Amino acid sequence: MITPLLMALLAVLIAGCTGVPGTGPVVAVGTGPSEPVAPTPAEVDKNLAPDQVVRQFLESSADTSRDVSRTAPFQTARNYLTEAASKSWQPQNNTTQVVVLDAVRVNAPTAGRAAANQAEVDVQGTQLAVLDADNAYRATAPTEYNHSFGLVREQGEWRISNPPNALVLTQSQFDAAFKQRMLYFVSQDGEVLVPDPRWIIPGPSPKDRAAALVDLLLGGASIGLSPAVQNRLDGGRLRGNVELDPQNGDVKVDLTGVQPANQQAQLQLIGQLVDTLAPTEAPGVQISIDGQLLGGRAYTPRDTQSLDAEQIPAVGPSVPADAYYVNSGGHVLSLSSGEAMWGELGHSAQVKAASMSAANGAVAAVVTSGEQQKLTIGRPLQYQPSTTVLTADRLTAPTFDRSGSSVWVVQQTDDKTDVRQLTTTAPFGQQSVTVPDLADLGQVTALERSPDGARVALVADKKLYLGTVVESDAADGAETGRRAVSIVGPTEINPRLTDVGPIAFQSASTLLVGGKQDPSSVFVTLLQVTVDGVVTTPNASSDISDDVTDIAVGNQDIFVCFQGRVWKLDGTLLAGVWEPAGSQAGAQTLGSRPFAPN
Template identity: 35%
Template sequence: MRSKLVILLVAALVAVTGCATVPSGGDPIDYTQVADPGTQVRETTPADGLSPQEIVRGFVAAGARIDQDLPLVAARSYLTDAAKVSWRTDQGGVMILSASPRYDVLTGPSGAGDTVQLSGTSDGYLASDGSYVPTPRTEFTVAIALVQVNGEWRIQNPPEQLILSVSDFNLAFTQREVYFLNHAGTLVVPDRRWLPNSSLSPGTLVSRLVDSLIAGPSTPLIGAVRNSLQGARPRVPITATADGVLQVDLTGLPSLTAAAARGVAAELVYTLRLDAARIRILVDGTPLDANQAIWTTGVLGSFDPDGVPGSGPTSTVGYYVTDQGAVVNLRGVPLSGNAGTGELAAVSAGMSAATGDLAVVGGPEGAQTLYVGAPLAPEPMEPRLTAQTFTPPSFSRSGDEVWTVINGATSPEVVRLLTDGSRYPVDSSSLAGLGPVTGLALSSDGARVAVVADGGLYLASVIYADDATAGGDSGGGSGVATVGVPVRLRNDLTVRTVLWSNSLNLLVAASDPASTYRAVWRIGVDGRQRSALSTRGIVADVDAVGATGALPTLISSGGVILQLRGDDSSGDWVPVDPEGATAVGRWPLYPA
């Protein structure tokens, strides 16, 4: 049986376009023995008489057809015989250029113009595991040497990386996610990978996704997530049975507790949920759990990072901070106690969907206070911490922690505050040097934080100490939480505020160089994709965004709270209470 561990880019990046399906009848299908159509591509010979520049152009164009020619047979036809054998792309991945590359012919030692310099601007690349790595905007340059073989130019030192323009990349690749457990082992964390839009069978995709899961997380998530399948491998080929159930039989796993077995199932089921609704999981031929024959996302719903915790009245109601510093609902009704009176001089707020607790930042910059309490209770909210400034508060999924950055303009420090006022330690020294930190949002799974610093949008992992005591769904207990190295997600946006719209996307109030004012943008979790939400009805800068689940997105624009009616791309921004007075406010929010 062929090796199941993916270590090469070409082996890792086999996929199909869109959502695959498992057959519902017929004989079982061996998902590891499906022939790869790409291996049947026949090598063609470039036309005679091509110049060095034309040869390099042809080589790059052929590489862009990786979705149709996975072994890159056509691209290899532009190489010397020795280079055909030695060329490997497993270390370099895919370099993505913002536009078509430039080709400049250089004169080499022979004076025959036998070197072509390929160059272009890049904002990121694919690593060999298919994960996207955003980078500062840089000028990518590589010199490609050619020699004549039987009177025709051929490349003798092909670059380790495939080189694609953004437009070619968008046509050739699609996204999928593999899922790992968060530190607490209670939720799955998505790890996005980009795969060629190959016309291969659905089963090949399933096999590759399982391989990627076993191989482990991408570099930014190492230490922030747990891989329950580490050391495992498929014992026998993955098959789809006649009743439409995908069967995965693993070996190499240690003896598992019931909780650990559910973790294994959660990683597999969420990774393959677009490919199979029902999965049978075996370990060395024996059911993973004797009491659970078939695993589904319904059975493992508690692991869903996008499930909204809590079912109380606060979890489906929107709120905003008025210009008088009071917190009111979208109908203008103030919250109970001092949060609703304006006494706290609120400038931003956050609410937990799990507990209904409210965190409020009050007071002017330079002398601010963080208040935490139960807004529906008669008792006043208590001050928990004072600092020069606070970023808008962000609750953990379990609702027992509030995350914020204090003194962001001078010496930013991440605070992990328990609702009773005590603090857990955080090492946030990685934020030093980014510039003034004005925003932080904790992901629902607790594995990442999105950070706004000096107008840039960054993403960093959160790594909890191994000896941390058990915490809530997303927390890591009382052990030290370390904020990893922040990676700037986009070079083309100036960001004011950020929040997580779900586990795969961020929403930001931001502008790009072509914008006349700040609008709402959706940014993929790895920074690869961005899309602007509708601007219909927006006449001023967007200052803040509120969103959760399927409820209408909220914004503060020109000092007025608006909601999006209709779809994201073409809907209208309208008053939150069409029959009432204009909602004058500065900070919209939903419980999260």
């Protein structure tokens, strides 16, 4: 079995490249000879000690730019193995293709364990993540990794007899060799495309990357996402190699075994390929089925905008992009004008948190009522009063679906935790969302739906979890018209994140999280976390001087709260600065819980 990882590795040398991004310039190549001669594998130094053999083996297997051919991948690394081990070592066929460590510690042979013709060398490190067989990155709880390399002498030189099943890379080696790319699949309702991050070795040209990505698309969604999406390429295969049009650089893909049932299904198939491949790898994509070019032309992302989860569906009057916050008195005020929101939310209610749908202007708010909290739904922008639809001991901030037709909250009592889905129009029907073992996670303090509706992020016991949303036929569906809804998972997506508080989806593939990547951090700061658990600290976070208590995203604006004030990002997370949010330039807005139509 040849996996997409191996095909990507092979492509590096087939195209004659001698480096990967981070080690040298990437040279774009055309459609030259299909089978150029691979470079000669590097020679192994003579008279190496056992630990030197192990160290150079690990370095060689991490260098994905060299010594790869169709018949003998990782040839230089194999030169450090015994003849028998060299023939049997197939890391590309393993369930776990890569083990990512914080650092690799190669120990010298322990005294008494090395004999004239045998030796053992221990390699240790802290495991941070793995790359699974489908090229999906999976962060793991920090655990000790250990492999005892057995070495024997062959022709007078030390050689490894038991290499590990997977490639062993440090985090820095992995980051240099692999790059994240998004595959796209179709949401359960068929309305939008859903991103699915994978990690590939980029290769020297768009053609190599496109071929690897198409192979992964044909293989289907990653294990965690697959219950929540459809694949219009399911059952398909390539009729020939993925090619580039020499005139304009378009990717050319010719499929067989797929036949869209209707125009919408054809658009979804086009969308999966176009959003995965263009414009990152090519300006457009020419898609053929059994040799027939669909539409007689190339497709670009402009053709698939209707499937973009970031686009707000037009289901009602346009909603102004104004942002709001809750002042110290518990009232909702406009950040731009300082005026109170119409109705009880702006004048009399004690608001704990609120959300607004960008699709229809519905506002769901959690309001304190004595020792309990109640959820209200209304349309204050249309002067429609709020209605109480749910009461509980504790409620999380509400989160809308993309169309604004339903809102989700977590209701909690001392002995029960339950996710509720409620419709946003009278008679405000509600149902329970099934989440296996939810109560075992601890107190849930936040829940957010992704813009595409396929995922749910939640915070429990200060840990970040991600699950997928699956709908199925309900037992009473014929009478009620309802569908049963469940969350598959949820799974802690990066166990190294601690003290997690506020969360918000920045996009369908990325969360903004208030938390700590390092337990020794002084503050709960703003982090970016992709849905596969990769964490980065934006440059803009360096200006945050206290715990981040709230995060909001809307109309491409980002708001946070720290020091009891509301701040708005001026610029990007890469190079922006935090400015006081409010109606008067430079004035500090005291308050919390900012929200914007989303």
